[in-house]
Amino acid sequence: xxxxxxxxxxxxxxxxxxxxxxxxxxxxxxxxxxxxxxxxxxxxxxxxxxxxxxxxxxxxxxxxxxxxxxxxxxxxxxxxxxxxxxxxxxxxxxxxxxxxxxxxxxxxxxxxxxxxxxxxxxxxxxxxxxxxxxxxxxxxxxxxxxxxxxxxxxxxxxxxxxxxxxxxxxxxxxxxxxxxxxxxxxxxxxxxxxxxxxxxxxxxxxxxxxxxxxxxxxxxxxxxxxxxxxxxxxxxxxxxxxxxxx
Amino acid sequence: xxxxxxxxxxxxxxxxxxxxxxxxxxxxxxxxxxxxxxxxxxxxxxxxxxxxxxxxxxxxxxxxxxxxxxxxxxxxxxxxxxxxxxxxxxxxxxxxxxxxxxxxxxxxxxxxxxxxxxxxxxxxxxxxxxxxxxxxxxxxxxxxxxxxxxxxxxxxxxxxxxxxxxxxxxxxxxxxxxxxxxxxxxxxxxxxxxxxxxxxxxxxxxxxxxxxxxxxxxxxxxxxxxxxxxxxxxxxxxxxxxxxxxxxxxxxxxxxxxxxxxxxxxxxxxxxxxxxxxxxxxxxxxxxxx
Numbered sequence: 001x002x003x004x005x006x007x008x009x010x011x012x013x014x015x016x017x018x019x020x021x022x023x024x025x026x027x028x029x030x031x032x033x034x035x036x037x038x039x040x041x042x043x044x045x046x047x048x049x050x051x052x053x054x055x056x057x058x059x060x061x062x063x064x065x066x067x068x069x070x071x072x073x074x075x076x077x078x079x080x081x082x083x084x085x086x087x088x089x090x091x092x093x094x095x096x097x098x099x100x101x102x103x104x105x106x107x108x109x110x111x112x113x114x115x116x117x118x119x120x121x122x123x124x125x126x127x128x129x130x131x132x133x134x135x136x137x138x139x140x141x142x143x144x145x146x147x148x149x150x151x152x153x154x155x156x157x158x159x160x161x162x163x164x165x166x167x168x169x170x171x172x173x174x175x176x177x178x179x180x181x182x183x184x185x186x187x188x189x190x191x192x193x194x195x196x197x198x199x200x201x202x203x204x205x206x207x208x209x210x211x212x213x214x215x216x217x218x219x220x221x222x223x224x225x226x227x228x229x230x231x232x233x234x235x236x237x238x239x240x241x242x243x244x245x246x
Numbered sequence: 247x248x249x250x251x252x253x254x255x256x257x258x259x260x261x262x263x264x265x266x267x268x269x270x271x272x273x274x275x276x277x278x279x280x281x282x283x284x285x286x287x288x289x290x291x292x293x294x295x296x297x298x299x300x301x302x303x304x305x306x307x308x309x310x311x312x313x314x315x316x317x318x319x320x321x322x323x324x325x326x327x328x329x330x331x332x333x334x335x336x337x338x339x340x341x342x343x344x345x346x347x348x349x350x351x352x353x354x355x356x357x358x359x360x361x362x363x364x365x366x367x368x369x370x371x372x373x374x375x376x377x378x379x380x381x382x383x384x385x386x387x388x389x390x391x392x393x394x395x396x397x398x399x400x401x402x403x404x405x406x407x408x409x410x411x412x413x414x415x416x417x418x419x420x421x422x423x424x425x426x427x428x429x430x431x432x433x434x435x436x437x438x439x440x441x442x443x444x445x446x447x448x449x450x451x452x453x454x455x456x457x458x459x460x461x462x463x464x465x466x467x468x469x470x471x472x473x474x475x476x477x478x479x480x481x482x483x484x485x486x487x488x489x490x491x492x493x494x495x496x497x498x499x500x501x502x503x504x505x506x507x508x509x510x511x512x513x514x515x516x517x518x519x520x521x522x523x524x525x526x527x528x529x530x531x532x533x534x535x536x
Binding site for chain 2: 052054073074075076078079084085086089090091092093094095099100102103104105106107150151153154
């Protein structure tokens with residue numbers, strides 16, 4: 001069994017003629033919790049879109065379970081075992097919570113879908129009483145839980161999360177990451193991209209800092225949980241304070 | 247007086263059933279793919295003319311309906327797979343390309359109809375008697391066709407809301423990105439949807455040719471009629487389309503009774519303009535969209 005569940009090798013990608021990712025190499029070890037942090041517009045979402053095949057890569061390769069998935073459409077990648085909660089959640093707003101989850105395991109049997117949904121209502125107990133409610137009527141935090149739960153319906157090997165904390169109150173972000181921590185502890189491999197670096201650093205074991213479409217730095221989250229390095233990730237170089245500063 | 251009003255209302259509702267089926271295919275295609283199929287009326291005409299051919303081979307029009315629907319499903323699936331799928335791109339550019347493609351397709355289908363069936367006006371005689379109850383007289387063919395049309399449209403609605411494949415179609419209409427992330431093949435769903443929309447057009451044509459005569463060039467007005475129903479109901483909205491079809495049916499029948507059949511034909515266009523000016527989002531807008 002390969003150690004890396006997902007491996008991006010020297011990937012270049014962009015939108016039309018506008019390059020966004022340059023020579024990006026990232027590995028997601030099996031069972032790890034990995035985060036990519038960085039300021040807005042540096043290519044974090046593009047990184048996930050490349051993994052899901054939503055935009056083509058111009059160079060490099062994407063390996064999942066040691067097999068190239070470069071030419072596969074998004075739907076095939078999902079069926080291989082990549083769960084994806086995209087930016088903006090991409091829920092089905094005029095369908096109920098239960099229906100959203102059912103679609104998440106479209107290819108499973110009805111019994112399997114029901115069992116999986118039942119388990120996810122235990123993981124996200126707030127969703128259980130809302131199962132018959134249209135997703136359009138849920139709060140931002142509830143919608144984010146549905147997006148993650150839907151991505152988990154198909155029993156993925158890897159869960160990709162794009163900015164799960166965006167627009168959520170700090171308390172809700174805490175609840176969300178608590179649930180993710182439990183899922184990761186049960187063996188799920190998670191790759192999260194976040195602007196909320198603090199939340200991502202507390203959750204992940206390994207962190208990649210993205211700057212201008214490149215991986216500027218990689219390391220252990222425990223080592224990066226340092227205010228100065230966080231500031232560098234967002235603001236670029238932070239000058240040393242003058243020696244005789246008060 | 248009461249009998250006259252009831253007769254007009256019931257006749258209008260029955261026509262509403264036929265209009266609902268005519269519009270449902272267009273509504274389904276727009277709802278899922280955001281394609282305004284300007285050839286929809288021409289597919290209705292071809293469905294009717296296929297029924298005519300089968301009728302000439304002594305096949306009952308109701309028995310011809312599934313055959314017409316099946317042929318139109320295959321035609322629609324091939325068009326989607328071979329032409330429209332290549333034009334679908336994100337955003338307004340894709341919508342404009344597919345609009346122009348279906349506009350051109352309308353001419354192609356109409357002229358193929360001209361080659362195969364000629365330019366003459368044609369109809370299929372079917373159940374030419376009437377049913378009389380409490381002084382209300384209703385044409386038998388309209389009663390049967392409306393019942394079949396309502397049943398067909400309701401069956402599609404049940405399929406969309408109760409089955410996993412139908413839910414997948416609805417999911418794709420609401421978020422193609424989300425649907426693909428769930429492992430759904432968007433391309434297959436688009437082929438299924440366009441095929442099904444065309445099958446509904448074919449079925450509507452099968453029924454309509456027993457009520458009003460067709461010729462190869464009847465497609466344009468039928469497209470406008472179907473489009474009026476979905477614009478009035480709210481684009482992509484099935485409950486709205488149901489209400490709109492009944493309103494259009496009653497308005498046409500009442501106008502025809504009061505001002506004559508020529509005025510009734512104008513009702514569709516007047517209603518269409520009024521919707522665009524005063525309520526472009528339709529009766530139910532997007533609020534109850536499936």
